[in-house]
Amino acid sequence: MKIKIKIIFGLLVPIILIVFLSQFASKSPDGLNKVAADKGFSMKSEGKGVIKSPLPGYAIPVVKNDIISNSLSGVIGVLLVFCVAFGLGYIFRKKK
Numbered sequence: 001m002k003i004k005i006k007i008i009f010g011l012l013v014p015i016i017l018i019v020f021l022s023q024f025a026s027k028s029p030d031g032l033n034k035v036a037a038d039k040g041f042s043m044k045s046e047g048k049g050v051i052k053s054p055l056p057g058y059a060i061p062v063v064k065n066d067i068i069s070n071s072l073s074g075v076i077g078v079l080l081v082f083c084v085a086f087g088l089g090y091i092f093r094k095k096k
Helices: 001-023 032-039 066-091
Strands: none
Touching: 001 066
């Protein structure tokens, strides 16, 4: 029972933080994008992705509200990372 509470708490804290704090994230480009723009080679890579991102630009394309879109993409990211980590932990756990 204690493990379930820890899992729920471990998921709720980052999700609440994402929902409420993501709206305060900087709209400026990150360091790599800024350097690419400053050095003039950012446009050379546009549209040449190796794979198509399911959440391009940390947003959900079908959601028109930027704040909701960014928050939802963060929640999806947290849940996806949790599922992968939990699955790997389950696969590689020590047998009793």
